[in-house]
Amino acid sequence: MSDHYLWVKAFHVIAVIAWYAGLFYIFRLYVYHVQKQGEPAVTATLEVMERRLLRGIMMPAMLVSVGLGATMLYLQPALLKMPWMHMKLGAIVVLLGYHGFSSYTRKRFLAKDYFLSETACRWINEVPTVILFFIVIGVIVRKPG
Numbered sequence: 583m584s585d586h587y588l589w590v591k592a593f594h595v596i597a598v599i600a601w602y603a604g605l606f607y608i609f610r611l612y613v614y615h616v617q618k619q620g621e622p623a624v625t626a627t628l629e630v631m632e633r634r635l636l637r638g639i640m641m642p643a644m645l646v647s648v649g650l651g652a653t654m655l656y657l658q659p660a661l662l663k664m665p666w667m668h669m670k671l672g673a674i675v676v677l678l679g680y681h682g683f684s685s686y687t688r689k690r691f692l693a694k695d696y697f698l699s700e701t702a703c704r705w706i707n708e709v710p711t712v713i714l715f716f717i718v719i720g721v722i723v724r725k726p727g
Contacts, residue, residue: 590654591650601640604636644681651674666720676709680709
């Protein structure tokens with residue numbers, strides 16, 4: 583494994599951590615948004631926080647994560663032959679969908695269309711944690727090969 587690959591991998595992990603920070607927090611903000619929907623001053627603050635989180639942290643971190651992940655696959659194409667990588671890529675597709683749903687939810691909430699309940703937002707907030715378990719266990723606890 584080259585030093586170049588290890589540097590790419592290190593920055594990939596950093597970007598994933600930044601992306602995950604946002605994934606863990608966005609639906610928590612939506613819980614508060616639904617709770618306070620009758621308080622315009624509070625929802626205005628939450629809308630700013632949601633926009634900054636999605637556009638300023640989550641989107642750039644997602645793009646860097648995916649870009650560096652693709653770079654690692656380019657540098658080590660044999661990874662694509664490993665079953666754990668297929669599972670990881672599938673989990674990433676789910677995370678990308680979650681990220682997209684987060685943006686969709688924000689747009690609906692901006693329009694005062696609270697189509698999700700507080701309870702639904704709480705449950706949806708757990709999705710990244712479940713995916714994290716699959717990814718980490720799949721990558722760390724695997725058969726050599």
